Amino acid sequence: MPMPKESNDVLAKAGEYLEEIKRLASEPFTIMEVCGTHTVAIAKNALRDILPPTVRLISGPGCPVCVTDSSDIDRYLYLAAQPNMITVTFGDMIRVPGSKKNLQALKAEGADVRVVYSTQDALEIAHKNPDKDVVFLGVGFETTAPTVAISLEIAQRDGINNFSVLSMHKVVPPVLRLLAEDEQLDVDAFLDPGHVCAIIGTQPIEFMAKEFGKPGVVTGFEALDILEAIVMLLRQREEGRSDIEIQYRRVAKAEGNPYAQTVVKRVFEPVDASWRGMGLIPGSGLGIREEFGPWDAIRKYSLPVFHSPETPGCQCGEVLKGRIYPTQCALFGKRCTPLKPVGPCMVSSEGSCAAYYRYSQRSDD
């Protein structure tokens, strides 16, 4: 493995981008980073501190755990508490509070809850426990949905009948539309999610630039990627353009991954979905198609619909819509910390509140 080129190169490049940003940003410019992985990268590299004051970065709704509605959380907690059930999930979901408890508490009470890295592990658990019911909590955006779709196709093909998925998957374009239509949101441009677009390509988000005049750049996850993307967005303003461009060229192609798109379409269909703090957004969720009914936890267990209130005092919804910074929530860092989180935005490693909290030491330096 070659050694990384001296970090001097990286620093020099970052310096060049910053100079260019300063030159281009004489007027205020507000950019929303849609994706939680960007929020973490921005906080970790303290980019907010090194950008000129005219360039404002605000976080958006791109943490799939954070946008999961309280009602969906109570619903999977209900499912996880059923007898003979093994609940399989990605790690981020374990501590997210429902209206009464979380998965961790259920596990302490004796429920069988297991954290996996991949849906392949979930299928393996189902295979090894033929006398148990195994349910996978499907949370994630377009990046994750194809991997879950594959697991459903395998379960159907191999007749793994003790496996099912509770799909809470969401897709990004409808929430972007909601943001673009939000008159209270003061955003000039968007850093678009690199890995979501690696799957869907740029066509599904073109409307942001064309219909709403909000330019976007599909961006990678290193400090240099983000700085380059900001330069690209500012150049669009200078040239009076509004386009969706790709900075993350090494991975994201304009057409995305057409094969993964096909797999998703075979297994899922668009459904209306509730987003925390944003309500029901038409066509923003992925439900499991009827052909896969026996592996759809909602059908298999005739799951009831819950109507759970949002956590009192928690302003995750406002944070997710980019209306407030996490630090503007009265509970931030006081009653709500990563050790004792009140809302999901403080639990998830990609939640804005957690990212601001974890790296705030650094920006105070």
Next chain:
Amino acid sequence: MCLAIPAKIVSIDGVIAKVDMMGNERIISIDLVPEVRIGEYVLVHAGFAIGVVDDQSAKETEELLLEVADAYAEGE
């Protein structure tokens, strides 16, 4: 949660591939990138390759890919 890590395909057996994820060997699924060949870089998310990394632009940004790997190693 949409984090994805670059890795190099070492061997392929059907839809399963052995990859080198910056020095660590891993087994991943290549169901979603059926066109991938040994020696190419893929982006791995939740145990699946979700895209093939473009060779030319990857070379241009090799240091970035290595940094991603470092960040991942730190995070684990």
